Amino acid sequence: MNNREHSQSGADQNADDGLQELASLWQQAPVEVPVPTAIRAQVVRQERRMRWYAWFEWIASLVVGVGGVYLMLDSGAADAPWRALLVVVLLAWAMAFSVSNRRGVWEPLEESVHGYLDLARQRLVRKRRMLRFTWLFFIAELGIFAVWQWLSGYGWLEPIFAGDGRFAMTWISVFALAMGFWSAWYWHRIKSSERQIAKWQRENIEAMGK
Structure with missing residues (x-):
């Protein structure tokens, strides 16, 4: 039981680490400049x-x-x-x-500069x-x-x-x-x-x- 809980908590921790890494990358990405x-x-x-x-x-x-x-x-x-x-x-x-x-x-592929x-x-x-x-x-x-x-x-x-x-x-x-x-x-x-x-x-x- 403890092993199962430990494995589940480890998997949750890995998932959280992945999301945290994506969040960090998102925050580090340059802010898109509005189209002049x-x-x-x-x-x-x-x-x-x-x-x-x-x-x-x-x-x-x-x-x-x-x-x-x-x-x-x-x-x-x-x-x-x-x-x-x-x-x-x-x-x-x-x-x-x-x-x-x-x-x-006719139109741009994306709404960006x-x-x-x-x-x-x-x-x-x-x-x-x-x-x-x-x-x-x-x-x-x-x-x-x-x-x-x-x-x-x-x-x-x-x-x-x-x-x-x-x-x-x-x-x-x-x-x-x-x-x-x-x-x-x-x-x-x-x-x-x-x-x-x-x-x-x-x-x-x-x-x-x-």
């Missing part, structure tokens, strides 16, 4: 803009898709179904990327990915148009560019130049956001160290 208002406000503004952009992309895609398919089919061209299919495929590719690129960057800063960094990664995709999409379109125009020389398809194509090439060049300026401006915004996040990270480390 500036960081929270910036992330919320970004989320609001992301939702507006997402709605705009979907509405614009529906308008362009329905309108483009209608114009292609109503053009009377012999290859109108193929042109309509091309519009649908390109739009589906663009929207599939848009949805996947926004996945997982680390969670908010990690979300902000992840959003910058997705912005760089979007910038690369924009140029890939543009180059892919040019490649498709070039192949289409080449096949039209064999009578398989009707030419996309009428005449010698100088008018179309002029507008493509202007569009590419505009994209170049936009990309430079967008990249500058990304780098500026990176510097801001790094500043917040240093401030958070300093606050944790106090």
Whole structure:
């Protein structure tokens, strides 16, 4: 009986020691710094803009898709179904990327400075990915148009560019130049956001160290 009581009291003592050790570790852990208002406000503004952009992309895609398919089919061209299919495929590719690129960057994983800063960094990664995709999409379109125009020389398809194509090439060049300026401006915004996040990270480390 005494042995049983002694064993039970020893087990209780070991359990108490374990809980006491956890309590000590909990008390020694650094106090989590509240998320600064500036960081929270910036992330919320970004989320609001992301939702507006997402709605705009979907509405614009529906308008362009329905309108483009209608114009292609109503053009009377012999290859109108193929042109309509091309519009649908390109739009589906663009929207599939848009949805996947926004996945997982709406809210922080945890309500902490680390969670908010990690979300902000992840959003910058997705912005760089979007910038690369924009140029890939543009180059892919040019490649498709070039192949289409080449096949039209064999009578398989009707030419996309009428005449010698100088008018179309002029507008493509202007569009590419505009994209170049936009990309430079967008990249500058990304780098500026990176510097801001790094500043917040240093401030958070300093606050944790106090």
